[in-house]
Amino acid sequence: MxxxxxxxxxxxxxxxxxxxxxxxxxxxxxxxxxxxxxxxxxxxxxxxxxxxxxxxxxxxxxxxxxxxxxxxxxxxxxxxxxxxxxxxxxxxxxxxxxxxxxxxxxxxxxxxxxxxxxxxxxxxxxxxxxxxxxxxxxxxxxxxxxxxxxxxxxxxxxxxxxxxxxxxxxxxxxxxxxxxxxxxxxxxxxxxxxxxxxxxxxxxxxxxxxxxxxxxxxxxxxxxxxxTEGLCHVFVDEAADLEMAADIAVDAKVQYPAVCNAVETLLVEESVAGEFLPAVVDRYESEGVTLRGCERTRDYVDIDPVREDDWEQEYGDLELSIKVVEDVYAAVDHVNTYGSKHTESIVTEDESAAETFMTGIDAASVFHNASTRFADGYRYGLGAEVGISTGKIHxxxxxxxxxxTTYKYYLEGDGHLVATYAGEDALPFTHREFDGEWSPGRHHGE
CATH class of the missing domain: 3.40.605.10 (Aldehyde Dehydrogenase; Chain A, domain 1)
Known part of the structure; x- marks a missing residue:
């Protein structure tokens, strides 16, 4: 054409x-x-x-x-x-x-x-x-x-x-x-x-x-x-319910791995890594997920080492990278460094840690004790979506x-002139908010 x-x-x-x-x-x-x-x-x-x-x-x-x-x-x-x-x-x-x-x-x-x-x-x-x-x-x-x-x-x-x-x-x-x-x-x-x-x-x-x-x-x-792409993370905090954390981490990867709100990197606080990682890795492997981990992760589980660019990968498939981090602040730093500002999740029973993560992360959606897969227009009650915006404007x-939608301003007057509100004898504006719906020619006082 x-x-x-x-x-x-x-x-x-x-x-x-x-x-x-x-x-x-x-x-x-x-x-x-x-x-x-x-x-x-x-x-x-x-x-x-x-x-x-x-x-x-x-x-x-x-x-x-x-x-x-x-x-x-x-x-x-x-x-x-x-x-x-x-x-x-x-x-x-x-x-x-x-x-x-x-x-x-x-x-x-x-x-x-x-x-x-x-x-x-x-x-x-x-x-x-x-x-x-x-x-x-x-x-x-x-x-x-x-x-x-x-x-x-x-x-x-x-x-x-x-x-x-x-x-x-x-x-x-x-x-x-x-x-x-x-x-x-x-x-x-x-x-x-x-x-x-x-x-x-x-x-x-x-x-x-x-x-x-x-x-x-x-x-x-x-x-x-x-x-744009969805490079999403799940962070398992030291105060997480580990059974809940495993359920969320698996759902976020396995339920539908090809979409932008699927998790690509699992972050685990080091104090719970020894208990959490073997069980969740078994579940991932039973679902056919290819796993790669950092050096500390591989101290706990036998998986392949991460490649140089894994932290920046949106796999869109049954692949996952795993990193053990020192604390919630290290998790926030990793997500803000490598994330795509799409959707991030923390699993924890500690409200202070949840607040630190949720307010510290720069992303369109940040979840507490929920799978990243909930980032969806239909699930948000929007009916559907034209996409997920990772920007901040509009x-x-x-x-x-x-x-x-956007908006326009409608002004309803009754012969009003700007000259009335200018000069030495200018009348003051009231600038008063009120509850009312616009309709042509209608004033709220009628």
Whole structure:
């Protein structure tokens, strides 16, 4: 597709965004329910397309071009499709993020300022192998009143096309949803063209490696909300319930190792290492986890030594590095040195140690006595997520509906003039907060 065609697609999305921002919540929810129903009804075609993608990906795996983690993320089945449909319904069930009055302030009598939630506009997202990401992002965009430009990875091309067509056909049946609210692009040239459209695209949300997100940031003037790698840690403190700690550490690695909230490094305080490590290593090995440890770790268990770059690795597979540390402060230092600011967890019964770890760690999510796998938009009650932001601006952690909104100010007056509040005879502002919802021409005192 040419740059001109990409420009036409994005321009159509821009026009659709203006209309979608004013579509009633009931119509947006009806469209989401139509998407969920269509995914169930079209499951055979979706799974056939996905099977073709998986077959090609497995051939690439055999040639060493793809990882097993990528292939695992790519696969769909009937159960996964039902989960996707339920996720769409969960988004529909979320409170409407639009039109809420975030703040109301009286500037003077009958002069009232309202801060009101509105859509961002046109959002572009670039993501890799998981086909369910396309549905999550499209659903959240629709619910939040945003038009969306979708770019999936080539490894999921067939799956993405069928899912995209299913979504468009479903929403076309809901007359209030404008044509052009979602667009699918596929070629790298289209991405390059998209990066230059800062006059039409309001936000980019890349999901991938730090290098990939950095490339996007370095080659566009569009604001970027990056979803980068998840290099997550579990720290077992000296005051941990060791049985609980083993359960958490194993769940965080084994339950689904291919995702960004799976643990990659286990940290163990030295005073409990002799008791804790042999038992947890046995459990890991029974689950097929490849283990590597620091020199002190290998004093307690017979595993391979860590490699030079292991502390910086997001394995995305059944691999784990283990380090014995002196205390909670050493754990905090290690995490802040090597972590990706995604999700970290401490296991301890000592509230002071928990506070030291949780307040000392620079990450979007920090847990106490819980698996890192809970870092997820659905599990957080957000319905779904467009990604997990490891940055600190605009949105952080799992980005749901609120992360896809901004706000505008509405001022309601009654012939008020700035001149009244200037000069020697200036009237004072009241600047008084009050409880109230904005509606055109309405003052809180009426």
């Amino acid at each position: 040419s740059e001109h065609d990409t420009d036409a697609q994005v321009s159509e999305a821009q026009r659709a965004a203006l209309e979608l921002a004013n579509v009633e919540e009931g119509d947006r929810n009806a469209a989401l329910q139509a998407i969920a129903d269509a995914i169930r009804a079209n499951s055979e075609a979706i799974l056939d397309a996905n099977a073709a993608d998986v077959e090609e990906a497995e051939a690439m795996l055999a040639e060493g071009e793809y990882t097993q983690a990528l292939v695992d993320r790519l696969k769909l089945d009937e159960s996964k499709l039902e989960s996707i449909a339920e996720m769409v319904e969960s988004v529909a069930g979320q409170d409407d993020p639009l039109g809420a009055t975030l703040q109301a302030r009286e500037l003077d009598e009958d002069l009232e300022l309202y801060k009101v939630a509105v859509p961002i506009g046109v959002v572009g997202t670039i993501f890799e192998s998981r086909p369910d990401a396309l549905v999550q992002i499209a659903s959240l965009s629709l619910k939040s009143g945003n038009a969306v430009i979708l770019k999936g990875g080539s490894e999921a091309a067939e799956s993405n096309r069928v899912l995209y067509e299913t979504i468009l056909e479903a929403t076309a049946e809901v007359g209030a949803v404008p044509d052009g609210w979602a667009k699918l692009i596929e070629a790298h040239a289209e991405v390059d063209a998209l990066l230059e459209m800062d006059d039409k695209v309001d936000l980019l949300m890349p999901r991938g490696s730090s290098e990939f997100v950095s490339y996007i940031q370095d080659n566009t003037q569009i604001p970027v909300l990056g979803h 949105a952080r952690g799992p980005v749901g509906l609120d992360g896809l």
